[in-house]
Amino acid sequence: MKRVALLGATGSIGTQALEVIHAHPGLELCAAASGSRPVEGLAPLTQTGGDLTELLERAEPDVVLNAIVGFAGLPATLWTLERGIDLALANKESLVAAGDLALAARERGGGRILPVDSEHSAAFQCLDGAEPGSVHSLVLTASGGPFRHRDLHELESVTPSEALAHPTWRMGPKITIDSATLMNKGLEVIEAHFLFGLPYDRIEVVVHPSSVVHALVRFRDGAALAHVGHPDMRVPISYALTYPERAATPVPPLDLASGLILEFSAPDEGAFPCLALARAAGEAGGTAPCVLNAANEVAVEAFLAGELPFTGIPEVVERTLSAVGTPPAAGLDELVERDAEARRVAGALTREVVH
Ligand SMILES: NC(=O)c1ccc[n+]([C@@H]2O[C@H](COP(=O)([O-])OP(=O)(O)OC[C@H]3O[C@@H](n4cnc5c(N)ncnc54)[C@H](OP(=O)(O)O)[C@@H]3O)[C@@H](O)[C@H]2O)c1
Structure with a gap:
């Protein structure tokens, strides 16, 4: 047991x-x-x-x-x-x-x-038994969220209820907004870097609206292994809890013969700057990812409360990263202090962006 x-x-x-x-x-x-x-x-x-x-x-x-x-x-x-x-x-x-x-x-x-996280569970399974040197890169898929076809200008006026209507996943409010801004995928790039030890330039993101392919690992011989299934979090939850066993779940197998079409495209980093902000914070290292995360938490809460426009989220995150120093933290106390400082700065910037 x-x-x-x-x-x-x-x-x-x-x-x-x-x-x-x-x-x-x-x-x-x-x-x-x-x-x-x-x-x-x-x-x-x-x-x-x-x-x-x-x-x-x-x-x-x-x-x-x-x-x-x-x-x-x-x-x-x-x-x-x-x-x-x-x-x-x-x-x-x-x-x-x-x-x-x-x-x-x-x-x-x-x-x-x-x-x-479904993408990381998928990558973990594709990497199972792989010799690290044989791995070329990792591809994380993103649904693209509810605003996939909108440009930056159109995003200025979107409301919390529109942003909360995720096309493929039913999730808590914070991650749903993160999915709409693509910050979720940015956080996942950093998460993948720490989980799998891959440098940032070997972690790719592609938009895949149906969320059927969860991740893909490319190997040095040109082969790529993909993890495919219905977007249902009970699968990765079950895998993590019963690892290394693979227990039965009520999730049905994919019906390939019904005409499944897999579509992929590059993310629009102009309309969704959070992805590049997160990647840059990951590459900068130190406490930059901590500051990015704290500013994002503050900005998302303000957006959900109707106190910040949707496009204010990346603005608050970017300006917080410029305003707060991000040297490495020697320990937990220092990290907690950096998080608190970033929250204070992001809170003040949130009020500035609105007024
Ligand atoms: N939902 C998904 O499909 C999904 C997929 C991949 C990854 N994730 C990740 O999983 C995490 C949870 O996401 P979610 O969608 O399940 O969020 P959620 O529905 O908002 O649930 C959040 C949970 O955290 C609890 N919580 C909040 N603050 C807490 C605190 N200070 N101490 C103890 N518990 C606290 C909440 O308790 P109360 O209800 O009492 O507030 C609630 O049980 C996030 O990190 C998200 O990025 C979620």
Whole structure:
């Protein structure tokens, strides 16, 4: 029996994870946590808000599924990695903001990061058993979001409800807005860099509206392996929780004979500057990804509250990155300070962009 601690149990990933756990006799939910909505009775140990590492200490999990949204997921990521416990990671923001600290913690703890993000789960599976030198590059697919055909000018007036209508995935509000700005794909490029150790110039992004191909690994001999399936998060959640087993899920096989057409195109980086901003922050290293992430969290919240236009999101992120120093953080305290500083600056810039 594998003991699972589920953090972010009330969210989109969390509720789908509950379905996966309840359907699998080999998985036992030992703890569940949320940020503000109640979770009592969901698991033997539960907690809402506060320091979740105490809950994790008591729960003694074999695997922690971190499905918290945002930088708030960082302490749980580091706690899990330090102890060599398997980390099923949906909370990409913790790896983006603290990639170097997380990898050092994994090195000390000796555990594994099992990606839950569908593209990274796909890449992880395509890379299984591959000799690192044989890998040429990684391709992450992006649905393109609800505004795929719009130009920068048209994006100025889009509303939160339009941005929340994602064409292929049903997700929490923050990642849905990130998908609409393409910041989500930018965060995923940084996440892939830390997960798979590939340099940024070997991580490519293509727009693929139907989200059937989740990722593709190109090898040095010219072959490419793609991971293909319905866009359904229960598949990567199940894979991460039951790894290295591959358990059954209720997701049907793809019906190829019904005329499946796979379409790919280059992202429009002029209309969606967040992708290039994230790539540049990743390449700059240090605490640039942490600052990018913090500014984005602030800007997305302001957009959802109707306090910032959609096109203000990349503006706030870019100006925050210019205003805040991004040298490497010596440890967690310094990183947390940098995150807080970036949030203060991004908050002030948000008010400036509007007025
Ligand atoms: N949804 C997807 O399909 C998908 C796909 C790939 C990756 N991801 C990643 O998975 C993560 C979760 O996404 P989501 O779509 O599931 O988000 P969501 O629906 O908004 O759920 C977020 C969860 O985090 C909890 N939470 C927020 N702040 C917290 C805090 N300070 N302490 C403890 N729990 C806290 C929330 O609790 P309350 O409900 O109490 O606020 C909720 O359970 C994100 O990092 C996202 O990028 C999601």
